[in-house]
Amino acid sequence: MEASKLEQLKIEREPEKESRAIRWFVLIAVVTALGGGLYWWFLRPAEAVEVHTAIAREISGLLAGTVLNASGYVTARRQATVSSKFTGKVMEVLIEEGMEVEKDQVLAKLDDANVRTSFALAKAQLESTGTARKETEALLREARANYVRTQNLVDRQLSSGAELDRARASAESLTALLERNEADVRVAEMQLDVYRQQMEDTIIRAPFAGVVVAKNAQPGEMISPNSAGGGFTRTGIGTIVDMESLEIEIDVNETYINRVSAGQKVVATLDAYPDWKIPCHVIAIIPTADRQRATVEVRVGFDTLDGRVLPDMGVKVAFQDEPSTPQRRAGVVIPQAAVSNDGSKEYVWVVSDNVAERRMISTTGTRGTEVLVASGVLATEQVIINVPPGLKNGDRVKESTR
Secondary structure, eight states: OHHHHHHHTOOOOHHHHHHHHHHHHHHHHHHHHHHHHHHHHHHSOOOOEEEEEEEOEEEEEEOOOEEEEEEEEEEESSEEEEOOSSOEEEEEEOOOTTOEEOTTOEEEEEOOHHHHHHHHHHHHHHHHHHHHHHHHHHHHHHHHHHHHHHHHHHHTTSSOHHHHHHHHHHHHHHHHHHHHHHHHHHHHHHHHHHHHHHHHHTEEEOSSSEEEEEEOOOTTOEEOSSOTTOTTEESOSEEEEOGGGEEEEEEEETTSGGGOOTTOEEEEEETTOTTOOEEEEEEEEEEEEETTTTEEEEEEEESSOOTTOOTTOEEEEEEEOOOSSOOEEEEEEEEGGGOEEOSSOEEEEEEETTEEEEEEOEEEEEETTEEEEEESOOTTOEEEESOOTTOOTTOBEEEOOO
8 A cells, every 4th residue: 555655656757858859849940930030131132223224335436526505495486476457356266276277377257247337338439439420421521512512603603702611611620520530439449448458357367377376265255456455355366386487595604605606516405305316506696695694595496397396395405516627536425314423533333244333434525415435334334324322332233114
């Protein structure tokens, strides 16, 4: 019995070994997970930075460098707001914005009821004066015949001299009356022409061929050339622009006007199409300066017009030099947006095997929005444009799809 009690006091060792094995397994799992997390955090590959790139292009030959950069606007040399010659009510408008019109094409019609009435009255007056002239002509023929008969009677002493004087006076009086009737007919014809022209003026026509850029009136509104009717009276039917007369207006600082000359070549870049280089030329330098702004106006014409060029568009121009002794230049060109400056030197970011490399460059001039690079970049190499902030040498990069 004592032996059975002693057996009950024995400690079971096997369960303790199993508990230690579980604890070791959990510890190893935790250490492995922690090590993997630290490895992923510190040694994971860096995420590639999205960038935009451009290809360096090789150029060679006779080149004209840029001597002056400026900005301005596209303007139309021929532009008109078409109005009427007198105040009247608009009956019909035949134009819309964007419509192309030809010279003398009808744009609108005004109310012509009063003018038509005046025209009919003037026509009736012309007919009346014409009838009076015919009557006077008949009386004058009779008076002249009577004068001839009286003259014959006087010659044969069958009539007195007083009868001859009365016949002569009657013929002369009717001659004067006929001249007056003819003058009345001319006045009536001129009056009729006035009302005919007024009827024509109720039809508003295009002064030249062009494109309608604004429609300013609607049927039922009053229109006047001087807006005499107040704020509710329109001053024009619409605005027409001759697209063949587009040119560029530039205000050049008078300090640099000596770099510009008539006929000089110009490269223009529209703000709406920054990658489109438009060949142009200087038409004229306006021979006066703006005292307040210290600028001189320069007119620049397009060598070839294009439908994408619209009035009032913003444009940047680069005036080109043409040396008397041509010089041969060579190198590569890259966009100006790829060039950075640290205050003393210029550099670019070159992409090689999807890795960004900062590289110093040497430039020799500009061509519009491009930079001529003499050294530092080779043709066909990729350069980063609009460099994202925080980019470091050796960062992995990839081409942005946005």
